[in-house]
Amino acid sequence: MTSSRLTAGPQGALRAVSNSAKGPEFETTDAALTVSFAGIGRTFPGERGQGRSVLRDISLDVKAGEVLAILGTSGCGKSTLLRIAGGLDSATTGDILIDGRPVTPFDARTAVGFQEPRLLPWRSVADNVALGLVRGTPKTEGAARVANLIDLVGLGAFAGHRPRQISGGMAQRASLARALARNPGVLLLDEPFGALDALTRLKMQDLLLDVHAAAPTTVLLVTHDVDEALQLADRIILLGRKDGEEGSSIAQEIVVPGHRPRDRGSAELAELRGRLLAGLGIDRHGEARGVEKTTAMPTFPY
Amino acid sequence: MTHTDKLTTADEVRAGVASSAGLSSEQPVAVRARPSVAARTEASARREDSARGRVPLTRRTWFVIVGGSLLPLLLLAIWQAVTALGLVSASQLPSPASVWTAGVDLLQRGLLGQYAAISTQRVLIGFAIGALLGLILGAIVGLSRLADILIAPTLGAIRAVPSLAWIPLLILWLKIGEESKITLIAIGAFFPVYTTVSAALRHVDRQLVEAGRAFGYNGVRLFSTVQLPAVLPSVVSGLRLALAQSWLFLVAAELIASSMGLGFLLIDSQNNGRIDRIILAIILLAVLGKVTDSLVGLFERWVNKRWS
Structure with missing residues (x-):
């Protein structure tokens, strides 16, 4: 199912341009690319030689064309993970491959949408x-x-x-x-709508879905907004610190059911939201009533 | 439920707040506008004016020109009055008319034009050389941490040398010719440009530079796309300072060793006791300096409009 809200005009036009813009001599990537993190860790040098570990043991495979949301509390290293994927930062340990080849500094196969314009x-x-x-x-x-x-x-x-x-x-x-x-083969978005007002943010989310439907690419989306993650992503990873450990690792991994665009009022997503918020340390103040905990909706890949 | 949870209507809340603040809810309270609020309304009135197409007086061209020339005209009038009333002797302060006569006399002999031209030429050549070197070295030191460590301390020390201290050395090395004067002016023009460019480059928004790199820009392309446009306004204000400094160093150079130029006119007139010519030279330096500065100022305004 493609987005029915999108008119054929821009969709077709974008495809046409993206095909014609591809020349043989430069590395543009019409196809979405896979991203694979293997044992990624990042330690920042701190005072008096003591390193401050931010990320540890992140292993993850992102499929081509998948939208992956990276969720976490502020300061948990989610932006760092994204910057490592784009070659804006390098990992202390582990390997990261895009389309099976290592990421180069400021990798040309990726494009970054920053938190600020x-x-x-x-x-x-x-x-x-x-x-x-x-x-x-x-x-x-x-x-x-x-x-x-x-x-x-x-x-x-x-x-x-x-x-x-x-x-x-x-x-x-x-x-x-x-x-x-x-x-880009991989689109990296670092809280791209974080600074926007609530209504504009919802419109921008729909816009992103339209864009993704018009030219499917792999998207890594860093966000602290649980609803945004549920609305946009095929899969959500929650970064968090385990007790007694320094550095965040993947605390939860959730495959979001249903096709996009999703019903913003879905009860099933509300249940997932509660679970994710709990993972972020937020009390949901209540119990889900009359909602099945198992899902009948199809999951990615459909 | 807490006490405040029970307050449901706006009136109840207001009454609750009033009672907790110790105020009677019926009594109206007179409020005087605080200065900040008053200032804000003034600003909004100004905005309203501009929205309706009314240009405030201080923004009109004729007022800017007339307003700027008021003080010089007043000074001229006082000068005229003081000399006409004989409050000071003519050997201490000649009248405006005699200074004018001295100027016309020099002009007719062809000296005034020659002196002004040679001084302007020295300033422009020295300024061009110094500013260009300042741009290049400022860019190198501003962009490279290594160059900053290796070069910046030495340049800082050279900068601390007073302008007059260079003159004996320059005259011995380059003789009393154009080279020594232009070199001195170039030294004077170099440092304002070098300092502003290197400092501005060090403070270019890191986020913009990173965005540039993320989209595949590096080296010269990154410099011309992101860093140079970002520092252009600072570069131009550095150029403006450098031009002013060039005139300072010109007079220093011409006072010591020269056979023509406005500085030579000054020192020559001092030796001949021609105080009218001294005042003439000072006024000419002021006018020439102001005119060249205004030209750079116009350029600066254009740059600020275009590149920020």
């Missing part, structure tokens, strides 16, 4: 999105692709505006378009 203030929205294009993209193709992406994120009327002239939600959408411009 991080747009260049002296460039227009369109020029900022163009920053994400793979180097060597022919000018006309690049311009067409940028225009398509800007339409896709609904910023068509603001392409010539400077970042300071648009709202925070618009800037975040431009940032998402910039990440999509390189047609």
Whole structure:
């Protein structure tokens, strides 16, 4: 099932552009890529030679085209894990492979959507999105692709505006378009909607689902919002610290039932939400009533 | 349930708050606007003005020009009055008219134009060389931690040398010619640019630089795409400082060893006791410095509009 809310126009257009933008000489990846973490650990150097361990023993295989949400309390190392996946940081121990090959520094197969928009203030929205294009993209193709992406994120009327002239939600959408411009095999999103107001966040989640339906790619999504994870992800991992251990590891792994877009009011998701919140150390203040604990809904891969 | 949970309507809550604060709920309380609130309304009135297309007086071009020339005109009037009333002797302070006459006299002999031109030329060449070197070394020191460690302390020490201390050495090395003066001006122009560029580059938003790297930019491309545009406003204000410093060093160079130029006019007039020419040279230095500074200021405004 593909998203029925999406009109055929941008979907087809995006596909067409992403195919034509692919040249033989540069490493663009039309296909979604697998990511595999094997025993990842990260220790930051601390005071007086004592290291501060943030992550330990993270082993995980992400399938091509899967949306994986990484959930955790603040400071648990979820952003660090994402940065390691994108080659913005390197692991102290363990190996990380994308499509079977090790991650290189600032790996070109990935694109990052940061928590802040991080747009260049002296460039227009369109020029900022163009920053994400793979180097060597022919000018006309690049311009067409940028225009398509800007339409896709609904910023068509603001392409010539400077970042300071648009709202925070618009800037975040431009940032998402910039990440999509390189047609990444793995899209890394670091709390991309964290700074937005509640309603804008819900709209952005739907937008992300539309984008993912139009051009399926592997998505790693770091978030602290349980509902966002349940709404967007095929699978959720919860990072947490075990008692007496330094550094976070995978405390829970949940396969989210049902196809996207999911009913925001689903009782079954409410039960999962309770479990995840409990894993984050939040008291749910109650018991689920009349909801079966087992699920009949299909799980990923469908 | 706590006590506050039972308060359901807004009135009840208000009464509850009032009673807990020790106020009677019926008694209205007079409130005077605090200064911050008053200031805010003033600011909002200004916004309203601009929204309706009314330009405030302090933003109108004619007012800026007239307002800026008020004080010089006042000084000129006082000067004229003091000399006309004979409050000081003409050998101490000649009248504006005699300074004007001295200027016209020098102009007719072709000296004034030559002096102003040679001084401006020295400033521009020295400024160009110094600013370019300042840009290059500032970029190297600002971008590379290693260069910062190796070069910055030495440059800091050279910077501490007073401008006049260079002159004997420069004259011995480069003789009394254009080279020694231009070198001195270049030294003066170098440091403001070097300092602002290296400091600004060190403080470029790390997040923007990281985003640039994440999208495959590095080396020269990263510098020209992210770092250089980010520091351009600082670079231009450094250039502005450097230009002002160039005029300072020009006079230092010309006072000591020269046969023409505004600094030479100063020292020559001092030896001949021509106080009218001294005042003329000072006024010319002020006007030339201000004009070149205004030109860079216009450029600075454009840069700030375009690159921030």
